[in-house]
Amino acid sequence: MESLWPQIEPLLAQVTKPARYIGGELGAQTVEHTAEAASWLLVYPDTYEVGLPNQGLQILYEILNERHDAVAERSYAPWVDMEAAMRAAGIPLFSVENHLAAGAFDVIAFNLSAELVYTNVLNLIDLAGVPVRAADRTAAHPVVMAGGHCVFNPEPLADFVDCFVLGDGEEVVSEINEVLVALRTGAGRAAPGGATGREDLLRTLSRVPGVYVPSCYDVDYDQATGRLAGITPRWADTPARIEKRTITDLGDWPYPRQQLVPLIEVVHDRLNVELFRGCTRGCRFCQAGMITRPVRERPADQVRTMVSAGLDRTGYDEVALTSLSSADYSGIEQTVTAIIDDPACSGQVSVSLPSLRVDAFTVGTAAQIQRVRRTGLTFAPEGGTWRMRQVINKLIREEDLYAAVDAAFSQGWKRVKLYFLIGLPTETDEDTLGIVALAKQCVAIGKRYHPSVTVTASVGGFVPKVQTPFQWFGQNTIEELTHKIHLLRDAARPVRGLTIRWHDPKATAAEGIVSRGDRRMGPVIEQVWRNGGTFQEWSEYFDLDLWTDALEANGMTLEDAVYRHRTEEEVLPWDHVSAGLHRDFLWQDWKDALAEHGLPDCRWTPCYDCGACTGYGVEHVVASAVPPAGGSQGTGQDLSSGGQVPVRFLSTAPSGADPAPGPGGSAVALVTEGRS
Amino acid sequence: MRIRFRFSKLGKIRFTSQRDVARMWERALRRARLPLAYTEGFSPRPQLSFGLALPTGAESLAEYLDVALDPVRAVDDGVDVASLPGVLNALLPEGLDIEGAAVVERSKDSLQQMVSSCSWTMRLVGVTREDLGTRVAALLAADAVPIMRERKGREELDDLRPSVLALSVAGDVADDDADPTGRTVGLVAELSTQPRGVRPVELVRGLIAVSGGQSDRSFEGAATDGRTGSIPVLDRACRTQQWIERDGLRQEPLLGRVVPAGADRAMHAWERAS
Numbered sequence A: 001m002e003s004l005w006p007q008i009e010p011l012l013a014q015v016t017k018p019a020r021y022i023g024g025e026l027g028a029q030t031v032e033h034t035a036e037a038a039s040w041l042l043v044y045p046d047t048y049e050v051g052l053p054n055q056g057l058q059i060l061y062e063i064l065n066e067r068h069d070a071v072a073e074r075s076y077a078p079w080v081d082m083e084a085a086m087r088a089a090g091i092p093l094f095s096v097e098n099h100l101a102a103g104a105f106d107v108i109a110f111n112l113s114a115e116l117v118y119t120n121v122l123n124l125i126d127l128a129g130v131p132v133r134a135a136d137r138t139a140a141h142p143v144v145m146a147g148g149h150c151v152f153n154p155e156p157l158a159d160f161v162d163c164f165v166l167g168d169g170e171e172v173v174s175e176i177n178e179v180l181v182a183l184r185t186g187a188g189r190a191a192p193g194g195a196t197g198r199e200d201l202l203r204t205l206s207r208v209p210g211v212y213v214p215s216c217y218d219v220d221y222d223q224a225t226g227r228l229a230g231i232t233p234r235w236a237d238t239p240a241r242i243e244k245r246t247i248t249d250l251g252d253w254p255y256p257r258q259q260l261v262p263l264i265e266v267v268h269d270r271l272n273v274e275l276f277r278g279c280t281r282g283c284r285f286c287q288a289g290m291i292t293r294p295v296r297e298r299p300a301d302q303v304r305t306m307v308s309a310g311l312d313r314t315g316y317d318e319v320a321l322t323s324l325s326s327a328d329y330s331g332i333e334q335t336v337t338a339i340i341d342d343p344a345c346s347g348q349v350s351v352s353l354p355s356l357r358v359d360a361f362t363v364g365t366a367a368q369i370q371r372v373r374r375t376g377l378t379f380a381p382e383g384g385t386w387r388m389r390q391v392i393n394k395l396i397r398e399e400d401l402y403a404a405v406d407a408a409f410s411q412g413w414k415r416v417k418l419y420f421l422i423g424l425p426t427e428t429d430e431d432t433l434g435i436v437a438l439a440k441q442c443v444a445i446g447k448r449y450h451p452s453v454t455v456t457a458s459v460g461g462f463v464p465k466v467q468t469p470f471q472w473f474g475q476n477t478i479e480e481l482t483h484k485i486h487l488l489r490d491a492a493r494p495v496r497g498l499t500i501r502w503h504d505p506k507a508t509a510a511e512g513i514v515s516r517g518d519r520r521m522g523p524v525i526e527q528v529w530r531n532g533g534t535f536q537e538w539s540e541y542f543d544l545d546l547w548t549d550a551l552e553a554n555g556m557t558l559e560d561a562v563y564r565h566r567t568e569e570e571v572l573p574w575d576h577v578s579a580g581l582h583r584d585f586l587w588q589d590w591k592d593a594l595a596e597h598g599l600p601d602c603r604w605t606p607c608y609d610c611g612a613c614t615g616y617g618v619e620h621v622v623a624s625a626v627p628p629a630g631g632s633q634g635t636g637q638d639l640s641s642g643g644q645v646p647v648r649f650l651s652t653a654p655s656g657a658d659p660a661p662g663p664g665g666s667a668v669a670l671v672t673e674g675r676s
Numbered sequence B: 001m002r003i004r005f006r007f008s009k010l011g012k013i014r015f016t017s018q019r020d021v022a023r024m025w026e027r028a029l030r031r032a033r034l035p036l037a038y039t040e041g042f043s044p045r046p047q048l049s050f051g052l053a054l055p056t057g058a059e060s061l062a063e064y065l066d067v068a069l070d071p072v073r074a075v076d077d078g079v080d081v082a083s084l085p086g087v088l089n090a091l092l093p094e095g096l097d098i099e100g101a102a103v104v105e106r107s108k109d110s111l112q113q114m115v116s117s118c119s120w121t122m123r124l125v126g127v128t129r130e131d132l133g134t135r136v137a138a139l140l141a142a143d144a145v146p147i148m149r150e151r152k153g154r155e156e157l158d159d160l161r162p163s164v165l166a167l168s169v170a171g172d173v174a175d176d177d178a179d180p181t182g183r184t185v186g187l188v189a190e191l192s193t194q195p196r197g198v199r200p201v202e203l204v205r206g207l208i209a210v211s212g213g214q215s216d217r218s219f220e221g222a223a224t225d226g227r228t229g230s231i232p233v234l235d236r237a238c239r240t241q242q243w244i245e246r247d248g249l250r251q252e253p254l255l256g257r258v259v260p261a262g263a264d265r266a267m268h269a270w271e272r273a274s
Helices: A005-014 A055-066 A080-089 A115-127 A172-183 A186-190 A194-206 A287-291 A300-314 A332-340 A360-369 A386-391 A398-410 A429-447 A478-492 A505-515 A519-530 A544-553 A558-563 A583-594 A661-675 B011-015 B018-031 B071-077 B081-089 B129-141 B200-210 B269-273
Strands: A038-044 A070-076 A107-111 A143-147 A163-165 A217-221 A228-233 A271-274 A318-322 A350-352 A377-382 A415-422 A454-461 A498-502 B002-009 B048-050 B059-068 B096-104 B117-125 B146-151 B154-159 B164-169 B184-192 B233-246 B249-251 B258-260
Touching (some): A005 A080, A038 A055, A055 A107, A055 A172, A080 A115, A107 A115, A115 A505, A143 A194, A163 A172, A163 A194, A172 A194, A300 A318, A300 A332, A300 B018, A318 A332, A332 A350, A332 A360, A360 A398, A386 A429, A415 A429, A415 A478, A429 A454, A454 A478, A505 A544, B018 B048, B018 B059, B129 B200, B164 B200, B184 B200, B200 B233
Parallel strands (some): A107 A143, A143 A163, A271 A318, A377 A415, A454 A498, B059 B233
Antiparallel strands (some): B117 B233, B164 B184, B233 B249, B249 B258
């Protein structure tokens, strides 16, 4: 394989941010390709600045390069100016380490963290010189793989990706590599056999637990209704249901050991150390919390070692302790205190907790650790009224939020940001306007401390995600979301110090198109790409018309694909892939949501058998058996004051196995009512 | 206490910006555990002062950085200035290399204000030696060379001529750069930095303008021109020296070596003198 650098170099004088394409990061591996080693190109299908910090990609990069029989390089989506220059000069997608052509690798593996990058995936496969459709590839082409949160509905990309990998990648990546080495590299790759060789390889991969090979399955549609009837294996040795992979102990995987430090500024430009994986708060809209269960904490001493070694190695002055709800980490206080009191940090290192719990206690911790650089604090109540928050199981009381905001303003912060969702199930105008009421009260609290505080309410449109209790919910229309945004905007206008920011409802609709589609969504994505629709995550390139035109051309509508409520009986396109959650658990949780019942965090309460632990023979790895002090969020208990708790929980664990038929129907009616 | 470093920026890393280089230095200095002085306020930053910004894409043999140390901790910890280039070179990315370090007096003027001119070598493609020689002579003979320059986000017409202190076609182009078409030519220049620094691309724009070509930006990166077939395009640029001029003498900012100004504005003057 020959470096393309001499051809790439002259292009770099003409493009923006040319250092996106040069590699050279601290931590970049020196990769030497051999005939014996399977070669992987790990691709993040967005710009370098967005993709480089991705921890999942970095973890696999290190694990693969530590193996004697694997090598891995990285690539990112070239920005539109560079892509045009590359296509004009006949230069294919290349790796940033050795600047090798993507098509020369054994595997091109994509990290899928967001749905709107799907058109970029097609574009990058094409830029690699590989046929976009999996069916058109031969033994000479790389295997196209994908992993990440989005693959829990793999069907929209099933025509383009040879195999999907579900769940934690740490172990399965090595198992896949062993198959590749046996069948693909060296003698195996040179062997005659053409397409047959490729089919053998994919069938062998389909037997690796956690791997889904779409070409090994038949898809049937109901002739009368046109609905999906089933996705079934074509071979006796292909699994009918693909279960995600779960590592049992995060302590066994202290990765990344050598986090990449880029030469240019990227998002999340800091040391990142993962505190725990998984979350059982049970927020019903949150796909990440549902698909990454159970909770597995990293041992506290390992966290400290990774932080001190990481700061020493990188020279960063900021470390983020990451997870889905970092303040829930057992002994979070001691952990952050140990970091900031470390003499090596000489008082100049700031610690950030990207996901703050909404309570005064957490703010106290934040005040302590952000004493170096204090910008703004962000809380995520998500819903505007207590009723709404019970529906979504984000059990933050108003008192919790006000106490948190009071603590923040009294301890010197002047800017507070609040995250909300609109378009949630059963949402009424009263719920929507509750957002302004909450935010307005937060401004009033702040004014007691400073005359010029600002509160920003950032409002996103809700997209129902697969493998969550809301997967059956019909997404709000663009008109409904626009109506709600207007309500918020008008109500907030007279409030000085309050700013409302919102997400474009058109982008919310497009995200909805790809999130829950079946295999027939493939041609839609392909058409959007062929009509120039790349970088759809970027507002300057997003174009809803591309999406609606492609839907129409393929005989589909937004009404049916996005806005329609799914029924209990309906075969869902992702029913054959599993994040461990029982379908009847999710259905019961959906009914509980509509009945405004909360569900407690199972870390500290008895198991309600969602399936994530029992199904895989794993369990929570939590150092503390009691909930963290302070705050009620998710626990349903007011632990700080012992005050009255208004949460309604079910008296017994949900009897998921035998869902009554009645509430399901009325539930949908209730949703429709809520919309009017 | 203030330490001045002279360093080079060569190879792929030339595609990073001045801001990126500043951040690379911050990380390396922290890893070296130097007792840095920090700015006050909610967002303390190390007190670093770079000289004139180097355009993204240009190489340099002569970049400078002043690093302020915390006076109390610097004395307590003891800082061995002579060992710093070795220590920091191991911590800086490939392509950044420190060539010297020295303690400097705290001055009321910043490096950026003190530097009066820079020497450059450039490599141009799409033009013959003869043609470039004609353009250079025309530029030097001209009373004024108006070019379009960007200033605060707006394009405006500006006279390039007073900023060109010296300009000549290079004696030879290294063998490995030899272009069989005979259209790769070296250029050496000394460009004034006051009141505004001239970038190599702007000089090339001037060379196009003096021979009646359009000084339109679209020529950059385009190797040929349909009409004349001989439009110079900047391929590589390397800053070889920064100068501080005082009383008719040019001084190298780190070690203060002196070269007479005006007598010889040719390339590599400092290298010859040293």
